[in-house]
Structures are given as structure tokens and as C-alpha cells.
Amino acid sequence: MDSISSNPTLTAVRKARQASRKLALASAKIRRQSVMVLAEAIKANFNDILESNTLDLEMSREMAVSELTVDWLKLTPERLGTTVSILQQLAKTTDPTKRLINAPYQLEPGQTYSQLKPLGTIALIYEAFPELAAIATGMCLKTGNSLILRGCSTASNTNQVISQTIKTALDDTKLPPGCVEIISPDTGSSIQELVVQDRDLDLIIPYGRPSLVQQVAEQATAPVLRTAIGNCYLYWSTSGNLELIRRMVIGSHQGAPDAVNAIEKILIHSSIKPSYLTSLFNNLQKQGFELRGENDLVKEFSEYLKPLNPSEWARPYMKKIVAFRCVEDLSEAVTWINRYSSGHADCLVTESYQESRQFARHVDSALIYINASPHFERNPNCGEAVFLGMSNQKGYRQGLIGLETFTTVKQVVQG
Template sequence: MVLEKSLRLSLKRAYEDSFELEKSTKQQRNQAIEAMAKGLTQASDEILDANTLDLLEAREMARPELITNWLKLTPERLQNAVKIIKIIAQLNDPLDRRIYRLQQQYNLPQSYCRATPLGVILFISEGFPELGAIAAAMAIKTGNSLILRGTGESTHSNEAITRVLQSALAQERLPSHCLQNFSPDIGNSLPDLVTQQQYIQLVIPYGRPSLVNKIWNMSTVPTLYSVMGNCYLHYANSGDLDLAQSMIVSSHQSQPDPVNAVEKVTVEENYKSFALIKLWKNLKQDGFELRGDQQLTEAFPEYLNLVNTEEWGLPYLSKIVAFKLVKNLSEGINFINQHSTGHSNCLVTDSYTESRTFAQRIKSTFTYINCSPQFFRLSQNEEAVYLGIANQKDGRRGLISLESLTTIKQVIEGL
């Protein structure tokens, strides 16, 4: 694919600067990340003004409400990003990892594995301007160059944030091209970017399934398949319905992106009608829209609207929950494995046997049994930061963490 000369030069510089960044010390990188956090705080008014321009343009272009909500950068969201970036600077250096016991061809006692940067990471986001800043801090922490690429709705916000972050890097004398913002307005198409394996080592798309699928299908560069929403909860008749309600409600509280939101519930036959009605009333009071399959909708038309068949395999990414009647746990597991996104699924039960069966047979990255699947970008103990969750079945499956942005180098030393 023919690439514009200026774009190729920018990619080449990012790639070359990734080698320079790898030479920097962890103290230099941490100081730069702290400077990034300080710069974002000092420039908060400028960044919020730029975001206001993006919101005005988004409304003029009739962008979906979901995208507008993801785009809207409140002072609280910006300060939360600053908090996360400060903590990234304090975390242990992921490049310090050493593994001394490894499978190899040689019986040499000094052989080991060490973590190394990937090189250049392309982060493509649909909204979420503050997430680009967090991704930049994670990239610098791991010694990688980062290219930010929005999808058109966050142009002003991304430009303002990138200027602040680049200034912080220059202040700490880190390579000037290891962080760049590629605006869609300057003629770089997504197919052009995601096929540049000569310069880019990893692509992370983040947004609606339509965007992630598009990037996944066209990319010739290794890609993290990030997912959100369409998580399932199976309610066993032995389970606590109040617990099920708590798990559903809390799963939707990871704002603004509902990564682990429970949007589908499978219910076993011989359910207690009064208990389900209580659950539905409470969910409606919490602002949820409720849907159901034909059997449940015909039995409870005053509480449920009929779900379309294709909805079982798609995320709502809003406060909507659909209920499906199944014969038993086994049928529920089969239905979930067929229709969920496969990253986080839940079970509510009082049976040890059912919990072991579910844990063994469910095909998902994370399995939650009698506990909330709520996603936290900053772990509750503040010892880890996560961009999101990837669900492909390979070595990068699971939480997208600092370790996800590194690879392993084997070092074999002679005596």
C-alpha cells in the first residue's frame, strides 16, 4: 500500500525513537510520566475547552449519544486520568522482570528471560480522550513509542492532550517523536496505518465492536482484540437473587466504558415468579430497560419487551438487560458460550458442584462466581492499571496491562 511520504517519515521517526527510549533509565521514564501528570493538571482548562469544541462538532454531525458520552471529558474524568498516570509512575518497572527458569535447548546456568519493549504501539480510540493520555503513560513506562489515532470525534481533545504530553517528554529530554498524534484530518487512513508492520509492532483498537472488528480484519500488525459489554450472568435456582441484582447493577458502574457490564441473564426453569418480579422492579427503579425472550415476555409483558434474536450476540453498551429462559445450567452454559463476547461471564449459585461445572465449561477469559465483575481501570489496591480486556485466545488474552506492552527476550550465556 502506497503511504504518504510525510506519514512514512513520522512512522519511521517513531520507530527510531523507540530504540532511543529503550536506552533511557526507569528514573527518566518515571520523571517524564510525573511531568505528564503535572502538565495535564496545569493545562486542564485548555484541554476541557478543546473537548467542548469536539462535543459541539459531534452534535452538529449527529454522532450517536453513546459516542458523545464517551467523548465528554469532565473535570472529574480528567483528574481521574491524572491520578492513574501518577500511580503508573510509582509502579514497579515492568522491564525489570527476569525469569531464570525457562525451557530452552541449552543447559547453561546463566541463561534467563528478560522483558523488553515492543517498539511502536498504535492506539486507535473511539472517543475516550483521557484514555489516550493513560495509554501514553503506559507506553513510556514500558519503553515504547505510542501513536494516538482517533476516529474523528476527538480531534481537538487529542491534539491538546498530545501537546501537553510532548512538552513533558521534552522537559525530561526523552526522544521527541516517541509520542505522536495522527489526526484523521491529515490524510492517514486506518488501512494505511494498520498495515505498516515495518514500523508498528502492536495495534490496540478501543471502542464499539464495529471499530474493533474493522481493525482486526484489516490489520497485518499484531492486534489486541479489546472487548466491552455483552457479559452474561447465569442465575441458578439455588442462588441469591439479591446478589444477582447487586452484580448486575455494579457491573454497569465502570464509567464511561461498560467493559464488564452484565447485559444478558439466563434464568432456569422452575424459577420463582415473585423473586424475578422483585428483581425487575428494582432494576427498573435503577434506570434499566428490560427485555426478554418470547416465553418470559409472554408471561410478564408488563415488565419485559421482546428481544430480537440477533441481540443475544451483540453488546448494548447501555443500561439494558435481556433475560433468557433455559432448562438448566448445562443449557445456560451452552447458550452463553455461543453468544457472549467471551471475556467475562458470571454465575450466581449456592451449589459447589454448579460452580465447579460453570468454571470448567464456560469459555471466557474471566469467570465470576457470586461476585461482581465490575471493571476497574485502576485496581482496587492501586497496584496495577488496565486499559481494558482482550479476549483472543493467545498469550495476550486478558487484562491489557503494562506487561501486555512488553515481550520476552531469551538471553543464553556461556560459562
């Protein structure tokens, strides 16, 4: 026991596991009230959170942290306001663990039904994005799961203030102690030490750059839900509307602070008029985009496009960069997308119903957008829709990471 009590990671994991059993039995009313208390606490601490965030931003600039990470780290009153709105929306939604669904079979003479239940203990390992701690806490409390938060050292001051806000808020509720545990990287605890606690962890969610997601996936012995950002493809069919494509591309990059579904690659049907391409290139450049393309396109539109490395087709830019390639038909586009896309959100612009059905059937991605913007929002203000992010992982909740992602199914046979 002494070795466990002196190890902050093991201590946090064990506390969270013990709390998860009590939290799963807590009433929906208590959990709903707790989420609302958390929302009010975050709202009341805006100034302290923003001041701590300023310190982190200053330290990041001194340490030459990447511009992308700084964008993810930088909090604003608007971002915090969105966080509060998400928590308030979560508090209003119905309890997902009370939802009954049809069982896939019936056992005679009893009656069989299925019910959603909490997973248990969830760990969120996140890079920058300090507000994710509060959002994930709200989602876990709503679904009856305990949560372990492990942020990055870049946001240490902000994470500390938000974590303390969460702890103080929950101390005033009827929830069991340990339902939210925080592991600070400043304690020297490694990510690897956390992700191998498969005895007590039911799900690990890494959120950040692909390198972080890959690190966790390779080291973990507990189940991992991969998240995905960027490298979404769009196929521009011969009948596709130019103005719609322009709006979709620009809109997909406006998901602040993380443009999860940003369109970064566009496959163009070879018969698209050069004047249409010139119009799109010119417009995107005016919007601050850097444009790249395959060799033939670069030669033809050298004033707009820069050459790219072939390896770029398979990786996200996570910047305002869009690369272009010509294809002969829809089949070639589908093959290319299935090979190089991130696999979480891909788009088609066409006026052909047949093409739309073929694209939807054959593209192997979690979400397909046809003549619709893939712009991602955590709280799109439509009922119970609150999302932590996106996953391209097959086998477990591929697609939008919502409340049901934090649940599993229990089957009951009533004799």
C-alpha cells in the same frame, strides 16, 4: 525519502520506530520521571482540555452523533482527575522490564532465564475516549515502548489539546524525540494506511465500537490486540442470591465512561420463583434499565419485558439494557454463553461449589466472576493494577490489558 516525508502516517511510524530503540534503553528512572511530568502537565491543563472538549460536544450534537459516542467523548473534572491518578500510579509502580522470570528450560552448562522486554512500537486507534491518549502514553513510557496515537474526528479539538500537552511535557524530559507520535484524521490519513505498516509496528490496539475493532482486525497486516466492550452474561443458578444479582448487574453498568464488563444478558434457571423475577425486573426498571426477554418470558412478564431479535444475543447493547432467557440447567447455560458471549467476562451466582468449579472450567472466557461483581476500573487502587481495557482475543494476552501486555519475553543463556 520525499514520498515518506510528505506522508504524515509514514513519517510518524518511522519516527516512532527509531525512537523505540532508544526508549527501550532509557533508564527506569527517566521513564518514571517522564510519566510523572505527564501527570502534572495534564493536571495543569484541565481548563484548556475541558474547553476544547466543550467545542467537540457542541459539534457532535450539531452532527447528530450517537448518544453513546457523546458519552464516551464527554470529559469531566472527575474523568481527568482519574487520568492523573492513573499516571501517578504508573509512575510509582516497579519497572516491568526489569522483571526476571523462570525459563521453561535450562541449557547445560549455562544458566537460562527470561526477562520481560518492550514490544517496540505500538499504535492506539481509539474512538472518542480522549483521555486514553494520556493513559496509553503513560503505559508505553513505563514499559519502554514508543506510541502512535490515532484518534477520531469527533474529538478533534480535545485530541489536539491533549496531544499538544503530551508533546510539550515530553519535550522537557530526556526521552528521545518521536517516542509519542500523533496522527490526526484531519490530515486525510486513513486507518488502513496506518495498520498495514507491519514493518515498523509491533502491536495495534483498536478501542471503541465493535465495528471499529473489526475494521482494524480485517485490514491490518501488523499484529492486532482486539478489545471488547459489553455483552457479558450472568447465569442465575437455583441457589443464587437475588440481592447479589441485583448489585452485580447495576454495578457492572457503572464503569464510567465505558462499562466494559456490563452484564447485558442473564440466563435464569427455569425453577427460579416468578416472585424473584418480578422483584428483580421491578428494581432494574426503577434504576432506569430497559428489559427484554425471550417470547415465553415476555408473555409471562409483559409489564416488564419487551421482545428481542434473536441476533441480539450475540451483540453488545452498550446501553442500560438487559435481556433474559430461561435455561434448564448449568450445562445449557454454559453452552449458550460459549456460543453468544463476547468471551471477555462472564458471571455465575450460586451457592454450589460444584457448580462454581464446573462454570469456571467450561466457560471459555478470559475472566470468570463467581458471586463477584465484574465492574471494570482502569485503576482499582491495588498495587500495580492499571488497565487500558479488556481483550477477548485468544493467542495474545487475553483478559485485562495491563503493563505486561506491552511486553514480550527475552530468554538469556548465561554461559
